[in-house]
Amino acid sequence: MVEHPAYPVGLRLTGRRVVVVGGGQVAQRRLPALIAAGADVTLVSPSATPSVEAMADAGEIRWERRRFQDGDLADAWYALVATADTEANERISAEAERSRVWCVRSDDAGAATAWTPATGRSEGVTVAVLTTDTPDPRRSAAIRDAVVEGLRDGTLVAPQQRTRTPGVALVGGGPGDPDLITVRGRRLLAEADVVIADRLGPRDLLDELPPHVEVIDAAKIPYGRFMAQEAINNALIEHAKAGKAVVRLKGGDPYVFGRGMEELQALAEAGITCTVVPGISSSISVPSAAGIPVTHRGVAHEFTVVSGHVAPDDPRSLVDWKSLAQLRGTLVILMGVDKIGAIAQALVTHGKNPGTPVALVQEGTTAAQRRVDATLGSVGEVARAEDVKPPAVIVIGDVVTVNSRA
DSSP, X not given: OOSSOOOOOOOOOTTOEEEEEOOXXXXXXXXXXXXXXXXXXXXXXXXXXXXXXXXXXXXXXEEEOSOOOTTTTTTOSEEEEOOSOHHHHHHHHHHHHHHTOXXXXXXXXXXXXXXXXXXXXXXXXXXXXXXXXXXXXXXXXXXXXXXHHHHHHTSSOOSSOOOOOOEEEEXXXXXXXXXXXXXXXXXXXXXXXXXXXXXXXXGGGGGGSOTXXXXXXGGGSOOTTSOHHHHHXXXXXXXXXXXXXXXXXXXBOTTSSSOHHHHHHHHHHTTOOEEEEOOOOXXXXXXXXXXXXXXXXXXXXXXXXXXXXXXXXXXXXXXXXXXXXXXXXXXXXXXXXXXXXXXXXXXXXXXXXXXXXXXXXXXXXXXXXXXXXXXXXXXXXXXXXXXXXXXXXXXXXXXXXXXXXX
């Protein structure tokens, strides 16, 4: 252990001059944080990576396209030396020492006057990790990741948690695998007093909730004289008005056939604060989990997502099946297992090739996932014979067989 460890401090660099020497990979990693801190950054380097050059082109930094010259650190508050020339680095850090400018060196941390910690952020908290001796980037990063992840998902609880604001969060839980919920969604779950969950939400996450959290199955809310959605809206409003932090946990994304906007509108009318957390939609993630890209170069330049919960000949249908049959791209159908025979027939009737490949992916991204393949002409019969059950995502198009060609 060193006799005198580094003294940790947070630099407030807004509007203050920072000089970065060298435009390679180190600069590419460090510049975004300096820009985010509001620093007035000057890059001195004859060349730069494309990403660094893009920062200069966007006006986020000033780029002096030349080698370092004596005096470049004038009026600087902080310097980052990241060139591959050791002799030049020593000369630059010597000028920093004379000018009393804190200086980080990527090539020799022991010769630097400042070290860059491994940093991460979570809801207004910055975590910065330094090892006591000469920096050990891997160890610092591993500790940082563990702390930040714990803060984000609620497994690490600070003695004084931030004050929670009563209200509702509409959280998209993703396609089913609990690991596919967003970091923000997982954190809000950890902070909830009440969780109103859909059947298609990531159910495994509910087992992780503390005992005091009230979990309500949306499918079992007593509807009485209300329609199902009205009852759910009322439950959200009731618990929020009681001062609770409420999470409405939905499958996929709240706004992709999830009635999220209806719930937000009801909450707004009741004067309830609402946060919307997007989720990974099953329309893309489930095909991906089954080895199907919804687009592929030379095969499909577009994909269309359609609800199949009503048949094509149902007067309530808002889908233009005739136009869809003319498209060359991928067609993804959600909530269409029961109607897939009628949907396929409508597409064929309007000109779609009956030999078009079709895949039905049941319980996508979960341990129970299975894939059933067919063609547009046979999919109705195959779905019945294979006893395909909801939830399942149906993919129609040549992308279904792309992986089999490899």
